[in-house]
Amino acid sequence: MNTNIRNTFIEFGKILRASNSEIENAINSAQHSNAWFTPEMVRKSIVSFGDMLSEEKVDAWFKSIPENDNSKRVGLILAGNIPMVGLHDLLCVLATGNYAVVKLSSSDDKLIPLMVKILVEIQPEIAKKIEFTDRLMNFDAVIATGSNNSSRYFDYYFGKVPHIIRKNRTSIAVISGNESAEELQNLGNDIFDYFGLGCRNVSKIYLPEGYKISKFFEAIEHFQPIINHFKYNNNYDYNKSIYLVNGVVHFDNGFLLVKEDSGFISPLAVLFYENYKSLEDLESKILNNSAQIQCIVGHANMFSKLNTVNFGKSQSPELTDYADNINTIEFLIGLNN
Numbered sequence: 484m485n486t487n488i489r490n491t492f493i494e495f496g497k498i499l500r501a502s503n504s505e506i507e508n509a510i511n512s513a514q515h516s517n518a519w520f521t522p523e524m525v526r527k528s529i530v531s532f533g534d535m536l537s538e539e540k541v542d543a544w545f546k547s548i549p550e551n552d553n554s555k556r557v558g559l560i561l562a563g564n565i566p567m568v569g570l571h572d573l574l575c576v577l578a579t580g581n582y583a584v585v586k587l588s589s590s591d592d593k594l595i596p597l598m599v600k601i602l603v604e605i606q607p608e609i610a611k612k613i614e615f616t617d618r619l620m621n622f623d624a625v626i627a628t629g630s631n632n633s634s635r636y637f638d639y640y641f642g643k644v645p646h647i648i649r650k651n652r653t654s655i656a657v658i659s660g661n662e663s664a665e666e667l668q669n670l671g672n673d674i675f676d677y678f679g680l681g682c683r684n685v686s687k688i689y690l691p692e693g694y695k696i697s698k699f700f701e702a703i704e705h706f707q708p709i710i711n712h713f714k715y716n717n718n719y720d721y722n723k724s725i726y727l728v729n730g731v732v733h734f735d736n737g738f739l740l741v742k743e744d745s746g747f748i749s750p751l752a753v754l755f756y757e758n759y760k761s762l763e764d765l766e767s768k769i770l771n772n773s774a775q776i777q778c779i780v781g782h783a784n785m786f787s788k789l790n791t792v793n794f795g796k797s798q799s800p801e802l803t804d805y806a807d808n809i810n811t812i813e814f815l816i817g818l819n820n
């Protein structure tokens with residue numbers, strides 16, 4: 484275990500949980516660079532990372548991370564769809580004793596540098612382990628996060644070095660019909676946190692046959708203010724007009740469009756749904772499409788071969804919840820073998 488990095492992460496978590504004037508300024512100003520990064524959403528991300536970096540969780544994480552005397556240069560191409568989404572990859576590189584060559588997303592080029600500044604203030608040696616760049620060069624491995632289209636570009640340029648290349652994914656929820664009102668309300672967080680822009684956001688729900696959609700709409704009514712965000716509202720209006728002009732059958736509660744669709748990745752402000760007959764059949768269907776699914780929200784032990792996340796918790800990952808279910812730490816440790 485790298486004790487210095489372990490202690491730095493714990494102190495970093497304390498600062499994120501307590502916040503300070505510099506963090507508060509960043510929370511309030513982020514929306515000037517990216518309108519999706521509202522104070523509420525930026526704060527949610529910072530609090531999530533703060534909770535993730537508790538002493539207990541950091542200690543448990545570091546137990547599986549050996550000391551590394553052979554640092555590799557790891558190129559990180561970070562996404563910017565939700566605030567600080569690339570921070571976890573950066574923490575993984577530091578935790579494994581490697582050197583991070585970071586290409587920021589233009590959508591999130593203020594918050595990540597601030598997080599690095601805080602880390603360096605805690606442990607100045609970290610400044611020697613992180614480099615920001617506009618173009619990746621001289622790297623031993625790459626972790627790149629993007630879309631299905633950009634992944635082809637990444638494969639072409641980085642295919643000859645060890646790599647993790649992430650594509651589009653989304654999350655789903657399975658409703659049994661036995662959910663409490665509170666669980667359905669919490670599902671609203673899985674759908675609307677970060678305006679639905681994250682891969683851990685639920686963009687499709689599975690409903691038992693005969694389920695009344697009005698029950699779901701009643702539970703999420705308190706998320707109605709989301710429609711006041713102009714970019715979300717633009718997406719809602721656009722998709723609504725498309726559906727109306729083309730005569731597409733859908734439900735509409737005034738801030739969310741719900742459409743029956745076999746796809747997984749719905750447009751912004753739209754939630755896809757499908758009905759299912761049995762959980763056994765549904766499990767088989769989900770397994771066959773696992774490459775498109777980040778996480779599954781639902782009751783514990785619904786499935787025999789699939790893990791679920793509690794309602795309202797899809798956007799509260801732990802240190803060991805790795806994107807695309809690829810263990811980033813194992814990948815980074817493997818670079819030295």
